[in-house]
Amino acid sequence: MDARRTTVVAEPRGQVALVSVGFPVLGAAVVWGLKSIAGWVADLSWAPMQGPFRLVASVPEPWATIGSVAVGAVLGLVVAGIAAHERLVVEVFNEGVELLKGGRHRSFDRTLVSGVFLDGKKLVLLGVDTGELARENHDLKPEALAEAFQTHGYQWLDADPYREDYRRWVDGTPDLPPGANALLKVRAEALRKGDTGDADELREELRRLGVVVREEKKRQYWRLPRALP
Structure with a gap:
């Protein structure tokens, strides 16, 4: 592919680096901070989760500090990895688009x-x-x-030129292709649970049935494609 005819849109390298380095550092700092106040929290009779705080407070130094920093950094790396996995890169060229x-x-x-x-x-x-x-x-x-x-x-x-075509979905909605109501019902549960991966897969299944779906605050709206004039 001729690179001169391709435009790539991605997050700036500085922003990517900040997430990759910043999240582990932030995670290490947060967990170290929790370790630092573990003894104080463990002495509060009304504080929740006293058991875990007592356990952390009982770990001798320097292992408590080393362990807390390591655990926090690993948690930060996990979050940074999730962010990298969800990062979108768009390549646009005269002959097509790649996502x-x-x-x-x-x-x-x-x-x-x-x-x-x-x-x-x-x-x-x-x-x-x-x-x-x-x-x-x-x-x-x-x-x-x-x-x-x-x-x-x-x-x-x-803006979406077909936004006015959408209708609110409720279970048993008529005028939908066979099987679409069942998929929308399962997708509603996925949205309720925050399972975006499953919701995206079900969106693809609905697209193959000829149903366009979007959501607002976990409420689903649908429309059917129509031929362009």
Whole structure:
């Protein structure tokens, strides 16, 4: 691929480095701080979780400090790893779009993309049937995304042109394709539990059934694609 015809939108390297280094340091500092007050908390008759605090306070130095710093750093590394896994990278070129996130690489041919817009913190690619090809969470700069797509001739939209077509989903909603209500019911439970991975997979299943779904505060809204005039 000719790199001169490709625009990559990703989080700034400085921001990535800050998360990768800062979270372990912050984790180490927080856990060390908890270790430092463990003895004081253990002496408070009304304090919760006195057992764990007494256990921490009983660990001799320097092992208490070394252990607390190590545990905090590991926890910070885990959080940084999760952030890296959820980081979105967008590659835009004249012939198509590529989305990289969580080890998943998705490609969309230019002829399939009718428009692009942001719905809050989500990047949405619209298909030629008005359905959604992709809806991905991101922490990228809106201006950078808009410039990337416009530079390569894609239609950048200020808002969702089909927002008024959405209807609130309730269990047993008519007019949906067979099986869609069952999937929406399972997805509602995933949203309630905060299981975003399962919710995203179910969104893909619904897309294959011809249902476009979005959510606001764990409430689901749906619409059916329609042919462009």
